[in-house]
Amino acid sequence: MKAFKPDHLVPLGPTDVLVSPLGIGTWAWGDRLYWGFGTDYGEHDVAEAFEVCVQRGLTTFDTAEVYGLGRSERILGRLIRATGGQFAIATKFFPYPWRLSAGSLRRALLGSLRRLGLDRVDLYQIHWPLPPIRIERWMAALARVQHEGLTRAVGVSNFNLAQTRRAFEALAKLGVPLASNQIEYSLLKRQHEHEGLLDLCRELNISVIAYSPLGQGLLTGKYTAGHAPRGIRRFRISDEKMRRLAGLLTLMGEIGESHGGKSPAQVALNWVMCKGAIPIPGVKNARQAAENAGALGWRLEDAQVQALDEASLSVQD
Ligand SMILES: NC(=O)c1ccc[n+]([C@@H]2O[C@H](COP(=O)([O-])OP(=O)(O)OC[C@H]3O[C@@H](n4cnc5c(N)ncnc54)[C@H](OP(=O)(O)O)[C@@H]3O)[C@@H](O)[C@H]2O)c1
Numbered sequence: 001m002k003a004f005k006p007d008h009l010v011p012l013g014p015t016d017v018l019v020s021p022l023g024i025g026t027w028a029w030g031d032r033l034y035w036g037f038g039t040d041y042g043e044h045d046v047a048e049a050f051e052v053c054v055q056r057g058l059t060t061f062d063t064a065e066v067y068g069l070g071r072s073e074r075i076l077g078r079l080i081r082a083t084g085g086q087f088a089i090a091t092k093f094f095p096y097p098w099r100l101s102a103g104s105l106r107r108a109l110l111g112s113l114r115r116l117g118l119d120r121v122d123l124y125q126i127h128w129p130l131p132p133i134r135i136e137r138w139m140a141a142l143a144r145v146q147h148e149g150l151t152r153a154v155g156v157s158n159f160n161l162a163q164t165r166r167a168f169e170a171l172a173k174l175g176v177p178l179a180s181n182q183i184e185y186s187l188l189k190r191q192h193e194h195e196g197l198l199d200l201c202r203e204l205n206i207s208v209i210a211y212s213p214l215g216q217g218l219l220t221g222k223y224t225a226g227h228a229p230r231g232i233r234r235f236r237i238s239d240e241k242m243r244r245l246a247g248l249l250t251l252m253g254e255i256g257e258s259h260g261g262k263s264p265a266q267v268a269l270n271w272v273m274c275k276g277a278i279p280i281p282g283v284k285n286a287r288q289a290a291e292n293a294g295a296l297g298w299r300l301e302d303a304q305v306q307a308l309d310e311a312s313l314s315v316q317d
Contacts, residue, residue: 003299004273006057012088012207013179015153017122019088021273022296023060024053024289025211025282030071034232037068041284043075048286050079056293059085062182062209062280064092064127065112073115081117089116090123090209092157092182095130095138102141109145124151125182126167128158135163139170146176155180155209161197168204178206185210185277187219187248187268187312193275202276210272213279214292218242219268221249241315248311255304262294267308269295274305 002008009018028035029046053059063072073091080087091112093105109124124145126138142154156167159181168178181201183192185208192198201208214220216233225242228234237245249264256262262270265281269292272279283289300308 001299001301004270004296006293006296010207010278012123012153012155014177014205015179017088017153017179019060019122019207019278020058021278022058022269022292023062023088023090023209023278023280024049024058024292025280026061026063026072026076027067028282028284029063029075030068032068035282035284036231037071045285046075046283047079049283049289050076050083052286052289052293053283054083054085056290056296058289058293060088060090060278060280062090062211063116064094065108065115066092066094066127070111070115073112077116077118088122089118090125090155091116091121092125092127093138094127095133097130097132100133102137102144105138105141106145106148106150109150113150120150120152122152123155123179124153125155125157125180126159129156129160129163135159135166136170139167139176140174143171143174143176153177153179155182155207157182157209157211159183161195161200164197164200164204164206168206178204180207180209182209182211182280184212185272185275186213186215186279187252187271187308188215188245188315190309190312190316198275198277208277210277210279212282213272214265214268214281216282218245219249219252219264221253221264244314248308248315251307251311255300255308258304259298259300262298263291265291266295267300270298270300271305271308274300 252264252267
């Protein structure tokens, strides 16, 4: 069984866009409301995190126009320009209800490109399948910017089984492959496995990008029932579920030990990769970036994946 290595780039779906097997999420880079950017961490910390990622071969970054109201894209753009080199940059279009035309997607993309300082993005994703615009219309808008060369690949996010199939078929008719679906997927959130979405993506060669792969910090083991995350995040999990999580974290620790002292966070990320998905953990500082990069270079045994599957059943919604 091959270990996951940062220099083993993988293609996004059937496209020629190559990404690292583990990408980095940048929602927290500039977001004050949810993540508290500017309080206990700031631009200097995320710049150091970025540097560690690049040193460790992690050159795939995920952002969105809505993250920090554009601040995440601006910070990422500054860091890319200051560093140079090859990156794979993914961003997202938010289908606000007042955005009613294909032109609005193109205008939003131009705004993202301006903030990122790029001529084109490697992956442009529809953030959520929100009404009132039909999926087929947004796919036509994506195909248009792809044909124009403003994007190298297009994808969706938070699309369920039926929506993913519709998006795939609508794009296929326009000669554009659906490269990816970005969904919440972790040991804490496995409903997509049971609903068949992962199987569908495998069948149609759509890459699955796993967001919140650390359960927004809960799978690192640093939060407990008596020490919950601060801010809005504390409402994501009940005390009861937090107590049940302790058993899973103990197993993750034991399994990590058997691989030469890997941490629960590294086990959580490796588990996602073993399932065939690309995790994009968020990082706020160099220490977190280095730890998450340590999810690469080794691989869980099949029996360990199975044991984690079983132990994580008790913490599903
Ligand atoms: N498409 C969508 O709708 C969607 C939704 C959500 C996220 N995303 C994307 O997915 C990315 C990742 O998801 P996420 O940020 O929600 O959750 P996550 O990756 O599960 O958790 C990230 C948070 O966990 C903590 N952390 C990370 N590494 C750590 C480590 N090694 N040790 C201890 N703590 C660590 C940090 O917060 P603390 O230090 O504060 O605990 C960090 O901000 C986002 O940045 C974004 O790009 C997409």
